[in-house]
Amino acid sequence: MNLSQRLTKALTPGWGLLSWLIAVLMVNFVLSSVIESRWANGLVDLTIVGIGGMVVGGLLTRWQSLPSMVAHLIGLITGMIWCILQINLDSRLTAFGDRFNELFIRLLVLIRHVKLGESSEDYYLFIFGGLMLAWLLGYASIWLLLRHQWSWRVVLLNGLVLMLNLTYASPKPKASFWAFLGAGLLLVVFETFRSRQRRWNAGALEQQEWLSLRFLWAGLVACVSLLILAALLPASITNAQLRLLGDRLSRPFNSIQRVLHLPGAGESVGAPRAAPNRANFANSSVTLGGARVATNRVVLEVKSTRAEYWRANAWDFYNGRGWENTTGTLAQSQLGTSTKRAALTSIGPDNTMIQIDNTAREPLTQTITLRQARGDQQLPAATTPLTWSVPVLVQNTYIKTPGGEEPIPNFTDSSIYFNQGDATEGMTYTVVSLISVADKQSLRESSTDYPAWTQRYLQLPENPEMRQIAALTRQILAAQDARNPYDKAAVIEQYLRSMPYDDQIPSPPADVDPIANFLFNLKRGYCDYFAGSMVLMLRSQGIPARWVQGYATGEFDPELGAYVVRDTIAHSWPEVYFTGYGWQRFEPTPAGYVTVPRRPELPPNIAANSEEDDIGPNGGIVNTAPVQPDFEALQELRDELANQTPAPTPPPNVLLPDEDLAPVPASSPLLRWLLILVALAALIAASVWLFVQREIHGLRPASRAYALVGQLAQWAGYPQPAERTPSEYAEQLGKHMPSQRNALRKLSDAYTSEKYSRVSKIDPHEIRNTARPINQRLARRAFRRTGRTLVEYLGRQRQRWRSRSSQQDD
Numbered sequence: 136m137n138l139s140q141r142l143t144k145a146l147t148p149g150w151g152l153l154s155w156l157i158a159v160l161m162v163n164f165v166l167s168s169v170i171e172s173r174w175a176n177g178l179v180d181l182t183i184v185g186i187g188g189m190v191v192g193g194l195l196t197r198w199q200s201l202p203s204m205v206a207h208l209i210g211l212i213t214g215m216i217w218c219i220l221q222i223n224l225d226s227r228l229t230a231f232g233d234r235f236n237e238l239f240i241r242l243l244v245l246i247r248h249v250k251l252g253e254s255s256e257d258y259y260l261f262i263f264g265g266l267m268l269a270w271l272l273g274y275a276s277i278w279l280l281l282r283h284q285w286s287w288r289v290v291l292l293n294g295l296v297l298m299l300n301l302t303y304a305s306p307k308p309k310a311s312f313w314a315f316l317g318a319g320l321l322l323v324v325f326e327t328f329r330s331r332q333r334r335w336n337a338g339a340l341e342q343q344e345w346l347s348l349r350f351l352w353a354g355l356v357a358c359v360s361l362l363i364l365a366a367l368l369p370a371s372i373t374n375a376q377l378r379l380l381g382d383r384l385s386r387p388f389n390s391i392q393r394v395l396h397l398p399g400a401g402e403s404v405g406a407p408r409a410a411p412n413r414a415n416f417a418n419s420s421v422t423l424g425g426a427r428v429a430t431n432r433v434v435l436e437v438k439s440t441r442a443e444y445w446r447a448n449a450w451d452f453y454n455g456r457g458w459e460n461t462t463g464t465l466a467q468s469q470l471g472t473s474t475k476r477a478a479l480t481s482i483g484p485d486n487t488m489i490q491i492d493n494t495a496r497e498p499l500t501q502t503i504t505l506r507q508a509r510g511d512q513q514l515p516a517a518t519t520p521l522t523w524s525v526p527v528l529v530q531n532t533y534i535k536t537p538g539g540e541e542p543i544p545n546f547t548d549s550s551i552y553f554n555q556g557d558a559t560e561g562m563t564y565t566v567v568s569l570i571s572v573a574d575k576q577s578l579r580e581s582s583t584d585y586p587a588w589t590q591r592y593l594q595l596p597e598n599p600e601m602r603q604i605a606a607l608t609r610q611i612l613a614a615q616d617a618r619n620p621y622d623k624a625a626v627i628e629q630y631l632r633s634m635p636y637d638d639q640i641p642s643p644p645a646d647v648d649p650i651a652n653f654l655f656n657l658k659r660g661y662c663d664y665f666a667g668s669m670v671l672m673l674r675s676q677g678i679p680a681r682w683v684q685g686y687a688t689g690e691f692d693p694e695l696g697a698y699v700v701r702d703t704i705a706h707s708w709p710e711v712y713f714t715g716y717g718w719q720r721f722e723p724t725p726a727g728y729v730t731v732p733r734r735p736e737l738p739p740n741i742a743a744n745s746e747e748d749d750i751g752p753n754g755g756i757v758n759t760a761p762v763q764p765d766f767e768a769l770q771e772l773r774d775e776l777a778n779q780t781p782a783p784t785p786p787p788n789v790l791l792p793d794e795d796l797a798p799v800p801a802s803s804p805l806l807r808w809l810l811i812l813v814a815l816a817a818l819i820a821a822s823v824w825l826f827v828q829r830e831i832h833g834l835r836p837a838s839r840a841y842a843l844v845g846q847l848a849q850w851a852g853y854p855q856p857a858e859r860t861p862s863e864y865a866e867q868l869g870k871h872m873p874s875q876r877n878a879l880r881k882l883s884d885a886y887t888s889e890k891y892s893r894v895s896k897i898d899p900h901e902i903r904n905t906a907r908p909i910n911q912r913l914a915r916r917a918f919r920r921t922g923r924t925l926v927e928y929l930g931r932q933r934q935r936w937r938s939r940s941s942q943q944d945d
Contacts, residue, residue: 154326155193158280158289159186161318162273165293168311169265169300178262180221181269187217188273196281203282210278214270222262238263258473272296286326290319317359324357360818421450421684422457423649425642427661432507435515435686435700439501442730443570444708444720445515445700446685449550453671455596455648458682462530462550465591469533469542479528479553480544487522488529488546492717495577496569503566504697509558513551515685517568518710519717520552524565528553532588547717548588573716574735578621582714585679589712592679595671600651604668605675607654612676620678624711624721627672631723635659662707665724669709679712683720687728704728836899840906841886844868844879847913852920861886875909882906 166181191213195206219234228234241260279285450458463475472478531549533542595601617626638661643649653664673680684707689700710718722731831839855864865883869876882905
């Protein structure tokens with residue numbers, strides 16, 4: 136055996152070493168996506184555990200005499216031992232038996248809570264379950280691949296895990312998805328070759344040298360080509376489509392989540408449990424995307440004596456792609472708790488949330504009814520809540536006292552209000568909020584000596600786009616000579632409202648900051664972009680601001696005596712911090728459903744008050760001192776709310792009407808789709824040409840022409856039976872193509888003469904001219920046959936879809 140043969144034998148997989156390596160890569164990419172999703176800190180060892188399961192599974196598959204059930208039992212026990220050793224339990228639990236007993240006791244406690252219908256959470260059990268799933272994924276993948284040669288099932292199994300993770304993960308690990316897709320395609324290609332190779336070996340067929348590596352290289356090229364083509368496809372998906380898909384995928388998961396209290400993506404174990412819904416805001420991060428479409432379903436009904444925005448959550452950290460809420464993480468660090476849930480502040484119906492900045496604020500009572508179940512358990516309310524009629528959990532930061540006593544909750548720095556129970560459809564709760572009545576002059580003259588806790592609301596990512604945004608902001612403010620924080624906010628608000636509102640914008644490029652793309656390229660968008668731009672522009676000038684999500688006011692229904700809030704007005708807006716006056720809402724979005732805050736120019740009664748003492752930042756304001764409301768009176772007001780009639784919603788104070796703006800043509804995807812179709816057609820044509828050339832490569836002229844005719848005839852639906860001679864096959868084709876009967880006879884005679892005659896004089900040019908009209912006729916028939924097959928297939932799929940839809944409607 137020479138060196139070349141030895142290398143060929145070594146590199147040609149025997150029991151599937153190369154398949155095992157490709158499968159390891161594929162499983163590794165799936166588990167890496169779970170790690171990148173940051174479900175919990177203890178899942179960083181998923182890849183190690185998953186590869187361990189593949190090693191054990193690979194060894195057990197080699198033991199052919201071992202029954203499958205015994206092998207699975209050995210694999211399961213080995214995996215449990217490995218996973219228990221990987222968990223970072225108490226350092227005093229060094230023995231395996233002690234660690235096993237600890238987890239077993241925790242499991243019994245969990246089972247007891249489930250039987251009693253109570254929610255429960257356990258960080259270590261969650262980590263153990265995640266590690267065991269990783270082990271089982273690796274073990275099952277290699278077992279199905281090496282024992283049963285089910286490559287497609289292995290890819291589908293891993294793809295299912297990956298898609299479930301991508302459905303709930305935030306941020307979504309896109310790189311892992313593309314890497315998995317490439318590895319999965321390569322595995323299918325190679326396993327297809329291995330199955331063919333087994334047939335060749337069984338038939339004692341001679342194979343070319345290095346055939347396996349050539350096939351693998353060709354498969355790699357094909358996979359990369361498909362990935363490039365897929366990357367060119369449009370990536371924008373409407374919110375309505377995402378909601379529909381999310382609803383269907385989340386039903387089984389959320390039914391378990393409600394019982395076991397599993398965490399949401401992007402946060403540690405311990406976040407409030409969820410239930411399936413449509414009205415949902417993520418708790419950890421939001422990525423700015425493309426077109427936005429919402430349903431028309433009613434979300435809330437709010438009884439209130441004043442039209443306000445109903446805030447759900449607030450975001451502080453901008454990562455260059457979207458927003459993150461770090462309030463829970465900061466509170467966890469300040470209190471030293473093990474989970475973010477443990478750092479939430481519990482507020483009962485009789486408790487009051489003391490607000491630090493309550494100058495120029497008035498109490499407002501709202502009674503809110505949920506018309507959709509909220510899986511995020513968030514309870515929207517007007518800004519700066521004071522009291523709640525239901526027990527809530529508040530996500531807020533804390534202020535450390537100089538004496539080192541227990542930190543004090545800073546409710547002015549609150550981001551989310553969670554219901555302590557399920558936020559089900561039909562739930563009604565009452566909130567008393569402190570609403571700002573500050574005037575413009577007072578805000579202009581407010582102190583810029585901001586408290587230390589507001590520093591995180593000045594955060595900006597370190598990238599060149601932020602410097603461009605800062606330069607644009609300075610230019611705008613200089614043109615209007617804006618010098619104090621309020622005037623700067625008002626100028627930026629007016630500048631942004633001069634841009635068109637468009638909720639069907641394309642997704643931002645992957646390598647471009649979405650806010651910078653909005654300000655400098657698109658110059659049109661919807662609330663997420665207007666609000667985010669204003670927050671970043673203010674921060675670039677040293678003014679604390681945050682990005683807030685919730686709902687606009689809604690439409691007042693006289694019969695209900697309430698504001699009806701629909702999903703179509705789910706909204707985001709900026710809040711700007713003013714010392715002593717707290718968070719103040721601004722409205723940079725020029726949409727028809729918004730209301731611009733109306734503030735008086737001067738404090739009340741200042742024109743009629745000539746006393747010098749009444750002139751100043753707080754001169755003449757009715758509520759200049761911190762508000763100390765009479766909570767008994769507020770309770771009476773809340774009880775009497777049902778008999779009150781809310782004021783109608785004020786019309787939007789649009790600074791620049793949409794109809795006066797220069798029209799911006801919407802970008803059409805026609806050219807992009809045309810290029811994609813042309814590229815796809817070219818790829819298909821090139822693949823067909825390469826396939827044909829491979830089949831006829833090295834043949835003599837008549838054999839080449841006859842083989843090409845036979846291939847086209849097969850695609851046209853006229854395959855050559857094995858028992859037919861070339862002459863008989865030519866006669867058979869002649870019945871379908873009478874005009875080409877003589878040409879077919881001439882071609883079959885030339886092929887027979889070239890194949891079996893020692894003396895054969897064939898003119899290659901004549902052969903090509905003879906075969907050309909035959910090939911053209913067969914190619915047209917093959918094309919028409921393919922089109923008919925595709926139309927019939929689509930018709931069958933349409934009928935199946937209609938029958939399923941009718942069954943669902945019934």
